[in-house]
Amino acid sequence: MKKFLNGPWVLLLPTVIVLACVVFLPLLISLWTSFTPFKLTRPDTLYKFVGFRNYERLFGNYDFWVAFGRTVLFLTIALNLELVFGLGIALLINKITYAQKTLRTLMMFPMMFSPILVGFQWKYIFNDNIGLLNNFLREFGISPKPWLVDTFLANMSIMAAEIWSSTSVFAILLLAGLMGIPKDPIEAAKVDGCNSWQVFKNITLPFLMPFIFIAMTIRSLDVARAYDIVQMMTGGGPAKRTELLWTLISRTGYVDAKMGLANAMSYISIFLSIAFTFFFFYKLMEARKILSYD
Amino acid sequence: MTKKQINNILIWISAILLIVLIMTPGLWVVITAFRPQVDIMAKPAVWIPRNLSFNQFETMLFGGSEGSMGRSKVPVLSYLRNSLIISLVSTFIAVLIGTLGGYAFARHNFKGKNTYFFLVMLTRAIPGISLSLPIFILFSKIGIIDTHLGIIIVFVALNVPFTIWLTDGFFRQIPRAMSEVAMTDGCTRLQAFWHIELPLSKSGIASAGIFAFLISWNEFAIVSNLARSTDSKTLTVGLMDFTSQFTINWPGMCALAVFIIIPALILTFMVQKHLVSGLTFGGVKG
Numbered sequence: 046m047k048k049f050l051n052g053p054w055v056l057l058l059p060t061v062i063v064l065a066c067v068v069f070l071p072l073l074i075s076l077w078t079s080f081t082p083f084k085l086t087r088p089d090t091l092y093k094f095v096g097f098r099n100y101e102r103l104f105g106n107y108d109f110w111v112a113f114g115r116t117v118l119f120l121t122i123a124l125n126l127e128l129v130f131g132l133g134i135a136l137l138i139n140k141i142t143y144a145q146k147t148l149r150t151l152m153m154f155p156m157m158f159s160p161i162l163v164g165f166q167w168k169y170i171f172n173d174n175i176g177l178l179n180n181f182l183r184e185f186g187i188s189p190k191p192w193l194v195d196t197f198l199a200n201m202s203i204m205a206a207e208i209w210s211s212t213s214v215f216a217i218l219l220l221a222g223l224m225g226i227p228k229d230p231i232e233a234a235k236v237d238g239c240n241s242w243q244v245f246k247n248i249t250l251p252f253l254m255p256f257i258f259i260a261m262t263i264r265s266l267d268v269a270r271a272y273d274i275v276q277m278m279t280g281g282g283p284a285k286r287t288e289l290l291w292t293l294i295s296r297t298g299y300v301d302a303k304m305g306l307a308n309a310m311s312y313i314s315i316f317l318s319i320a321f322t323f324f325f326f327y328k329l330m331e332a333r334k335i336l337s338y339d
Numbered sequence: 340m341t342k343k344q345i346n347n348i349l350i351w352i353s354a355i356l357l358i359v360l361i362m363t364p365g366l367w368v369v370i371t372a373f374r375p376q377v378d379i380m381a382k383p384a385v386w387i388p389r390n391l392s393f394n395q396f397e398t399m400l401f402g403g404s405e406g407s408m409g410r411s412k413v414p415v416l417s418y419l420r421n422s423l424i425i426s427l428v429s430t431f432i433a434v435l436i437g438t439l440g441g442y443a444f445a446r447h448n449f450k451g452k453n454t455y456f457f458l459v460m461l462t463r464a465i466p467g468i469s470l471s472l473p474i475f476i477l478f479s480k481i482g483i484i485d486t487h488l489g490i491i492i493v494f495v496a497l498n499v500p501f502t503i504w505l506t507d508g509f510f511r512q513i514p515r516a517m518s519e520v521a522m523t524d525g526c527t528r529l530q531a532f533w534h535i536e537l538p539l540s541k542s543g544i545a546s547a548g549i550f551a552f553l554i555s556w557n558e559f560a561i562v563s564n565l566a567r568s569t570d571s572k573t574l575t576v577g578l579m580d581f582t583s584q585f586t587i588n589w590p591g592m593c594a595l596a597v598f599i600i601i602p603a604l605i606l607t608f609m610v611q612k613h614l615v616s617g618l619t620f621g622g623v624k625g
Contacts, residue, residue, distance in 0.1 A: 051528045053447035060440040060459065060499055067496030068462045071473035078473065091476075134357060140350050148354060150611060154361050157607040159557030161575045162596050166364045169371070169589065177367055180384035209364065221615045262460075269466030273559045277578075291468045291560075298472050299564060311469030322464040326457055 072315075079309040085302040099309035108285060109293065109310065116290040116314075119200070120268055120321070123207045127264070128257065130208065131215020138216070139223045149220065155213045160270040164277025167206035168193070171278070193279055196286040203287055206274050215260045222256030223249070251335075258329035265321040269314075290314045365600070372396075372593035379589055395594035415595060417569045418577040424487055425562075425573060426555035429494035434548045436495070437502025441547075442532055444503060445510035446518070456507075463500040467560030475564055485567040493561055498551035505550065509543030509613075510536055546613035549606045556603060574599050 049055055079099055083091045103109050138148050155163070170177045171192035179189035192202045226249060234244050272291035275281060281292035294314060298307030371379060373391045399415045444456055474493060475484065483489035517539075518531040526534065537544075559575045566572040574595065581592040 053443040053449050055529075056439040056443035056447075057455075059436040060503065063436060063496050063499055064459065064462050067474070067493055068465065068470070071470060071477055072465075073473075074477055075469070075473035078476065083476075137350060137353060137357070141354060148358070150608065151358055151361065153607060153611055154365065157553075157600065157603045158365065159559065159575055159599060159603065161557070161559040161578060162368075162599060165578060165592060165596055166368045169368065169593075170364055175379055175384075175589065177363075183383060209361075213361075217615055266460065266463045269468065269560070272466065272468050276559075291466055294466075294472070295468050295560075295564070298475075304472060304476065308472050311466070311472055314469050315465050318464045318466055319461060322461060326460070330453075 075308045075311060078305055079312055081305045083305040083308075085299075085304055090305070095305075099306050102306065103309055103313070108288070111285075112288045112290050112293045113313070113317075115200075115288065116317070119204065119207075119271070119289060123204055123211075123271075124261065124264060124268075126204075126208055127212045127215050128261070130212045131260070132219055132253075132257075134212065134216040135219035135223055138220055149217070152213050152216050155210045156217070158210060160210065160273035161277055163206055163210040164274040167202065167209070167274075168278045171202045194283055199279055199283075199287045203271075203275055203278055206278065207271055210274070211264060214264060215257075218260040218263075219253060219256050222253045226252050254335075255329060255332040258325050258332050261325040262322060262329055265318070265325050268321065269318060290317070368593050368596050369600075371590060372597045374590065376590055395590045398591070399594055399598070413577055413580040413591070413595070414569050415574070415577065415598070418572055418574045419598070421487065421566075421569075421571055422556060422573040422575075425490050425494060425571075426552050428487075429491045429498060429555050430548055430552040432491070433495045433498035433502055433551045434544060437499045437547065437551075438506050438537075438544055440499065440503040441506025442510055442536065444507045446515070446528075446532075446536075456503075459500050459503055463497070467497075467558070468564075471561045471564045474561070478565065484565060485571050487571055490562055490565055490571055490573075493565065494555045494558065497558065497561075498554055501554070502547045502551055505547040505613075506540070506544060509540040509547075512543075513539050543613055546610035549610045553603055553606060556599075 078091065080096060081091055081093050082095050082098070083093075134152065138145060138152065141148060158166075171179075173179060173189060173191055173194070176192070178192065182189050190198060193199050230248050231244055234248060239247070269291055271289060272295070275287060275289055275292050276295070279287045281288040281296065290310065291314065294307050294310045297303050297310060370388065372395055373393065374388050375390065375392045375394070378385045378388060399413070440459070444452065470493075478484040478489045483492075513536055518526075518535045521531040521535050522528070556573075557575060558573075562571075562573055563576045563579070566576055578592060578595055578599070581588040581595065
């Protein structure tokens, strides 16, 4: 007993209980439901086992695979751009000595916005009729564009909102990394005749790697927040042109009331999220090992 | 001008452009909240507001006489109350549970520690909308759908992982030796935690709490499906009340958006420093 009280598990017990009740138990229910034809309108269907029928149906479902592909593509492009922009911003602010703290605080502005608000403000900016952007174009005599209607433009608009909201996560964390870099190796390299690109590539970037992976891990934990943004901006429409996996799940489950099918989809989306997180966490561990050797 | 001066000017120009890009969308929403409907719809656009109006806020808070644009008024005060109750209670419980967990990870070495830590974080990676489906089914069965209690339980689980991540980082910044001395003097682990580490990491834990509050305050995906009526709908879900199939009450929505953003703004400014150090410390110095 004394051993238990002094050990870690007594401290972790509440965490385990909460996560078991609110995450693992629902996941089991979700798994079971994905093997039934459960519809909200017909409660008795929850107990009817149909094997892999929902999953089989998904494999042949064109809409699902389009949404799946769009989600992966969307995340890949958005995360990479956020990293590049974030790195650029961090390097820029790191160069500035005057009012650096104020700049850093201002950079955090988008982090305060709930994703639903991000969606709303960009919906407003991209609005055909009264949006900031189209009003601006009209001032210069350029014909207004249907930002949230055209397939390409709508996806780009959502991407812009997503990048606006999350680039600062990268910028802030990478800036923290940049500030922690010891000055000596950089000075030494400069004395030895390295140019700035060589310094960046051989000293700054390897040192920043763990910070990049922390940022990526944190981001991959909440990529599904893009659901809020899309739900607000277009609702997946018009005509499924901006449908991501998560908006499709929500529509199938709550609007069409096909809970069984929606749960099968959501299992696939869970694996996708976990794969993203696992990948970056693994990279973080690797980077940490490399750093601790010197 | 020297090359260095030109460089400096270029850096500043890009910094200012960046700030403009970052601030404009949010500021535009804030400005719209105070503009009369005619100005918003005007063509050609009116860039500088001709006069400010507090109509939207009046309608929101006191139910204004004309019910702006003929729409039924949105019960913002109920939503605000729900948001506050749900966020505050869930934050308190999550910080209590998460701090203990963070301490366990920071101070104890046990088999498979990194794996368990990762497992806890992984629960956070599950998309809210995916998790909401089974929780919806479960809560309907036990009858706590559309209640504060149900949503609070879910938010606690959402916030525990990040609280653990942050507090783990803060506890590690405190030298181990301090609690070890206390323990050789006869304290138990829990007593050492209570008397030594807890007081020292107070501000860190406070910022973890504020962070948890913000996550609850801003959550939409889960709560929009679990909350069905004014009994439990929060402000973020209430934002959707202003949209109908063909029309959107822009100024009303902007006013509510201002309502949601102000507490978030103040709280984030308070914790920004701790947030960065907490997230990076735990991650880098494993």
